[in-house]
Amino acid sequence: VMVWLRRCTHYLFIVVVAVNSTLLTINAGDYIFYTDWAWTSYVVFSISQTLMLVVGACHYLTFTGVPGTATYYALIMTLYTWIAKGAWFSLGYPYDFIVTPVWLPSAMLLDLAYWATKKNKHSLIFFGGVLCGMSLPLFNMVNLLTVADPLETAFKYPRPTLPPYMTPIEPQVGKFYNSPVALGAGAGAVLACTFAALGCKLNTWTYRWMA
DSSP: OHHHHHHHHHHHHHHHHHHHHHHHHTTTTGGGTOSTTHHHHHHHHHHHHHHHHHHHHHHHHHHHOOTTHHHHHHHHHHHHHHHHHHHHHHTTOOSOSSOSOTHHHHHHHHHHHHHHTTSOHHHIIIIIHHHHHHHHHHHHHHHHHHSSOHHHHHHHSOOOOOOGGGOOOOOOTTSGGGOHHHHHHHHHHHHHHHHHHHHHHHHHHHHHHHO
């Protein structure tokens, strides 16, 4: 009985994290609406996607112990997002925000780090976390480049009005922090390790609760 209780708790965790990952990333293309704040929103959404991917993928990966499970988890996230975006599309919302499966290659790097180090959990956290955190903003930029023209989309669909305190300031062109991919990759590489550790730790906590 305890074995099945433990397994069901694991699967419940995986479903909950996968659903929440999808909910938190479902609007990760909305930086297109904020034409004045596009890069700032892009960095924030890239980091949020990285963290939600890595915590669920590492939890699932260390639970099964089978390299390839992280990629499978990213596929679940992608399919959930396509279904949800399809529902939004039927309501007249643009569909081409996240149709590019940006999470898959980053999840593959998690699997690679786990497999190449002979299922070493700490290598998964450090190497996998850094690789995933650095790569996702890059793949997310591919997503941005493949969607419809941002200005056309922004004017075709209604967008929220920015409050006065968010009035955009003219950007400092040419500085390092004006590169959303570099900033997202740098922050993501650091934060993804923490969330990879959390994903692994979820397994330990489950075993303690179910003991």
